Amino acid sequence: MIETRIDRRFAALKNEGRAAFVSFITAGDPDLQTSLQLMKKLPEAGTDVIELGMPFSDPMADGPAIQLSSQRALNAGHTMAKTLEMVREFRKGDNETPIILMGYYNPIYVYPADKFLADALAAGVDGLIIVDLPPETDTELCLPARDVGINFIRLATPTTDEKRLPAVLKNASGFLYYVSIAGITGTATPDPHVVHKAVAAIKQSTDMPVAVGFGVKTRQQVSDIARGADGVVVGSAIVSMIADSLDGKGAATSETVERPLALVKELSGGVFDILEG
Amino acid sequence: MSSNETILNSFRSGPDEEGAFGHFGGRFVAETLMPLILELEEAYETAKKDEEYAFELNDLAKHYAGRPSPLYFAPRLTEHFANLSTVGGGAKIYFKRDELNHTGSHKINNTLGQILLARRMGKKRIIAETGAGQHGVATATVAARFNMECVVYMGATDIERQAPNVFRMKLLGATVIPVTAGTGTLKDAMNEALRDWVANVDNTFYLIGTAAGPHPYPAMVRDFQSVIGNEVREQIMEAEGRLPDSLVACIGGGSNAIGLFHPFLDDKGVEIYGVEAAGKGVETGEHAASLNGGKPGVLHGNRTYLLQDDEGQITDAYSISAGLDYPGIGPEHSWLKEQGRVNYVAVTDNEALDAFQLCTKLEGIIPALEPAHALAFVEKLAPTLPKDHLLVMNMCGRGDKDVFAVAGYLGVEL
Numbered sequence: 262m263i264e265t266r267i268d269r270r271f272a273a274l275k276n277e278g279r280a281a282f283v284s285f286i287t288a289g290d291p292d293l294q295t296s297l298q299l300m301k302k303l304p305e306a307g308t309d310v311i312e313l314g315m316p317f318s319d320p321m322a323d324g325p326a327i328q329l330s331s332q333r334a335l336n337a338g339h340t341m342a343k344t345l346e347m348v349r350e351f352r353k354g355d356n357e358t359p360i361i362l363m364g365y366y367n368p369i370y371v372y373p374a375d376k377f378l379a380d381a382l383a384a385g386v387d388g389l390i391i392v393d394l395p396p397e398t399d400t401e402l403c404l405p406a407r408d409v410g411i412n413f414i415r416l417a418t419p420t421t422d423e424k425r426l427p428a429v430l431k432n433a434s435g436f437l438y439y440v441s442i443a444g445i446t447g448t449a450t451p452d453p454h455v456v457h458k459a460v461a462a463i464k465q466s467t468d469m470p471v472a473v474g475f476g477v478k479t480r481q482q483v484s485d486i487a488r489g490a491d492g493v494v495v496g497s498a499i500v501s502m503i504a505d506s507l508d509g510k511g512a513a514t515s516e517t518v519e520r521p522l523a524l525v526k527e528l529s530g531g532v533f534d535i536l537e538g
Numbered sequence: 539m540s541s542n543e544t545i546l547n548s549f550r551s552g553p554d555e556e557g558a559f560g561h562f563g564g565r566f567v568a569e570t571l572m573p574l575i576l577e578l579e580e581a582y583e584t585a586k587k588d589e590e591y592a593f594e595l596n597d598l599a600k601h602y603a604g605r606p607s608p609l610y611f612a613p614r615l616t617e618h619f620a621n622l623s624t625v626g627g628g629a630k631i632y633f634k635r636d637e638l639n640h641t642g643s644h645k646i647n648n649t650l651g652q653i654l655l656a657r658r659m660g661k662k663r664i665i666a667e668t669g670a671g672q673h674g675v676a677t678a679t680v681a682a683r684f685n686m687e688c689v690v691y692m693g694a695t696d697i698e699r700q701a702p703n704v705f706r707m708k709l710l711g712a713t714v715i716p717v718t719a720g721t722g723t724l725k726d727a728m729n730e731a732l733r734d735w736v737a738n739v740d741n742t743f744y745l746i747g748t749a750a751g752p753h754p755y756p757a758m759v760r761d762f763q764s765v766i767g768n769e770v771r772e773q774i775m776e777a778e779g780r781l782p783d784s785l786v787a788c789i790g791g792g793s794n795a796i797g798l799f800h801p802f803l804d805d806k807g808v809e810i811y812g813v814e815a816a817g818k819g820v821e822t823g824e825h826a827a828s829l830n831g832g833k834p835g836v837l838h839g840n841r842t843y844l845l846q847d848d849e850g851q852i853t854d855a856y857s858i859s860a861g862l863d864y865p866g867i868g869p870e871h872s873w874l875k876e877q878g879r880v881n882y883v884a885v886t887d888n889e890a891l892d893a894f895q896l897c898t899k900l901e902g903i904i905p906a907l908e909p910a911h912a913l914a915f916v917e918k919l920a921p922t923l924p925k926d927h928l929l930v931m932n933m934c935g936r937g938d939k940d941v942f943a944v945a946g947y948l949g950v951e952l
Contacts, residue, residue: 318851319725319837321732322568328719340849366566367835368850393566393836397556418570420739425573443570444737 263410265387266359267435270309271470271491279536280487282307282529283472285363285496286521287314287330288347289339290503295513296334297347299503299521304358306522307529310472311351312390312494315344315364322392324447326497329504333511341368341377345384352385361388361414361435366402374402378409388412388435396428403432412436417463419443426466436470436492437463444475447497451476457489483531495528549803549879552870557753557840559873565752567839570736575839579754581659586761595654602683603646605765607635609773609930614900615913619920629923631916632782633933634770634798637906643935644763644794645676649745651762653680656743663687663742667731669696669724669790670860670908671703672935673747678712688712691730694722696860703939721854724864728838748791749868752839756868763797770930771801778928784809786919787932788912789882790826790862792871794934803879812871813915815857816884826855827884828867829875842869858887858947859907861935889914891947894937906935907944 274281284303289296303311316334320327348360362381369377369391381389389406396403396415403413412435420443421429430437439460441451451473460471473486474494483493499521506516552559557579565575585591599605612631620628636644656664664681666688668674674690681688690707694716697704707714720726728751735744749759767785774782785802787795789812802808817825825831828843835844837852845853845865855865874880885893890907893914898904905913912931920929937944945952 318853319720319729321729321838322570322736324733325719332720335851365836367837367844367846367852370836370841371833371846371848371850392568393839395565395567395569395572397565397572416569418568420570420573422573429569440570442737443739445733448737 262407262434265410265412265435266357267310267361267387267412270359271436274309275491280490280532281309281472281492282483282532283310283312283474283492283494284308284499284525285312285314285494286499287316287327287334288344289316289334289337290330290500291333291507291511291513291517292337293339293343293347295517297350299518300347300351301354302518302522303525304355306525308358308525310359310361310492312361312363312496313344313347315341315362315368317365317368320365322445324445324497326447326501326504330500341372345380348384348386359387360385361390362386363390364392366391366393369402375405378406378411382409382411386411388414390414390416390438392416396431399432407432407434414438416440419459426463430467433469436472437467438494439463439471439473439490441473441475441477446475449476451486453482453485453489456486460490480528480531483528484534487532488535493532498528499524549874549877550800552873553753553757557757559870560876562841562872563753563756563869564841565839566836566841567752568736570739574735574739575752575754581655582754582758585655585658591654591658595651598650599647599765603640603650604638606769607638609770609777610635611777612901615897618900619917620925623921625922627921627924629920629925629927629929631920632774632928632930633903634766634930635933636766636794637909637933637936641676641679642938643672643676643906644766644797645673645747646679647765647797648747648759648762648793649676649680652743652745653684653686656686656745657684659743661741661743663689663738664745665689665691665731665734665742666745666747667691667724667727668747669693669727669863670939671696671700671707672861672939674712674714675703675706675710677745677747678707678710681712682710689734690714691717691727691734693724693727694718696723699943700860700939723854725852748793749796749870750791750838750840750842750866756840756870759793760796760800760870763793764800766794766797766932767799767801770798774928774930780928781805781808782928782930783807784811784927784929786811786813786912786916786929788813788862788908788934789867789871790815790864790908791866792868794932796868796870798932799880810880811915811919812880812882813912814882814884815859815862815911816886817856817858819886820884824856825884826857826862826864828865829871829882830884832865834872837866840869842866842872858890859911861906861908862911883915885911885914891944893917894944903933904937904941905933906937907940908935909933
């Protein structure tokens with residue numbers, strides 16, 4: 262398929278000799294304007310790739326932090342149209358940073374899917390991570406996305422064995438997202454050595470970059486994981502920072518943009534450690 | 539007729555190898571769970587062909603659960619509906635007495651089947667979701683019987699309104715975990731069970747309570763519950779010498795209904811009715827009628843009719859009956875609706891409450907609020923039918939668990 266911003270970004274970082282820092286936030290959390298402001302400032306704080314969550318009422322693969330962020334966005338009246346609007350607004354000032362939409366299938370299915378792909382592409386979306394669409398369902402969205410030039414980023418997990426890996430890789434594009442733990446987002450802590458071994462094993466079967474996420478919370482973890490992967494994803498830690506900054510009524514304060522950004526600045530430093538030996 | 543044609547013309551051949559009933563069903567789960575549900579499917583396919591497994595299940599069904607449950611002719615309700623008829627009709631009313639099973643509902647049929655499978659797969663830990671608590675109790679029961687650790691996820695809202703069942707589960711040795719995420723009801727309990735499963739893939743078996751979820755659950759639960767319909771076939775032949783003219787069952791997720799319906803789907807002369815919970819009325823938006831008031835979507839591993847808003851966000855179901863209070867429905871029902879093979883109707887809280895009292899007074903059977911919905915529809919249907927019409931309704935649960943809630947609704951202080 263045609264080259265996307267994701268492909269270009271990972272290729273450039275490979276030349277630099279370091280891993281990508283991927284930041285996850287939920288679109289519309291805690292409200293559209295605050296969320297857009299935060300999104301626009303993520304690249305200068307050290308984000309190489311933005312993963313933007315599409316809020317869903319029933320996020321089955323997510324831990325409490327991201328569940329709550331989804332609820333905050335929905336309570337503020339967030340919609341799929343507003344998620345795509347955020348991407349359009351972001352693109353007015355940044356045409357390079359890759360944007361991946363992450364979420365669950367139902368809001369796309371009712372949108373419906375073909376219109377969603379057209380609108381997402383027009384808005385400037387580069388990739389999709391849809392948690393509840395395994396390879397067995399590729400005709401639903403994965404193949405149509407590839408046809409319009411949007412990467413379908415596949416998850417591989419500790420339960421994805423050698424037998425299953427080829428199916429997972431078959432129609433994947435952009436990069437492979439290795440889920441570092443058997444579990445939900447933001448809970449258990451991954452062991453870098455186990456993760457490096459798993460990533461190395463996957464790399465035997467694919468030339469695609471492999472990014473690692475789930476449970477990464479500290480700069481040290483970012484640094485450790487980045488030594489054996491092409492990208493590190495941080496999500497729950499960032500959205501927890503948003504939650505901590507809200508006032509008693511759950512509304513944004515003057516800190517709601519700055520505190521998550523400060524965390525991104527700190528954690529993203531971890532991907533540069535490898536360059537300093 | 540070739541065997542191919544038979545299969546093409548059958549309503550009983552699904553699901554296909556992708557777990558689909560038409561375009562419903564399937565396997566919409568996170569990658570972490572895919573290997574597990576494929577393993578489960580394989581284990582179930584193997585067990586199905588194993589005589590020892592069948593023997594063990596039948597033996598437990600007979601001596602532990604109390605099967606077969608009776609098929610009971612309800613004379614006073616039959617007479618009552620005949621008196622209501624303005625056309626001299628009335629129908630003969632039979633109840634399939636699955637409320638007499640051990641643990642008080644049809645749920646035990648399924649939990650026995652699945653726990654034997656869990657044992658065969660070497661799993662040591664059982665997790666389940668529950669709404670009213672009937673499935674939770676049935677799961678905790680078989681877990682106690684087979685000495686397995688049992689964790690039941692239950693919405694915090696449901697825990698409050700079903701306190702006796704919560705205590706039963708604890709007595710049976712289960713850990714009941716309140717779920718406050720989302721809206722704290724059955725759908726959230728199912729989300730939480732799925733999260734547990736993802737985090738404990740090695741030792742845990744997820745024992746789903748209804749004919750929904752990712753393949754193979756809808757087909758597997760249906761198979762375990764089909765004992766209901768298979769027994770009815772034999773029992774009605776013995777009682778009347780012919781098949782019934784119509785079948786009626788209530789529907790939340792739809793497991794008791796598909797269990798009654800499935801063995802009759804290819805008997806063209808049998809009219810089939812599934813009764814959803816209309817709550818305060820489908821037009822009010824406060825209901826649990828996924829087929830009558832929802833639209834197709836993807837949740838909890840399958841494509842099916844769901845209660846949802848225009849954005850595809852799942853909305854809360856509402857019903858007086860906690861067991862029908864689920865915003866989805868088993869995918870096979872969605873398919874049968876679109877095929878037009880089963881008629882899906884809905885009755886309100888108030889209609890179900892009236893039927894609950896009617897059945898108690900006339901037959902000396904206190905029904906659960908769930909089958910009270912089925913009976914409320916029978917009350918509408920029977921007077922329009924001829925006197926020799928044979929109607930079988932599934933009395934899928936007993937009402938002991940509901941008497942306190944009903945007292946509250948009727949304004950009676952206990």
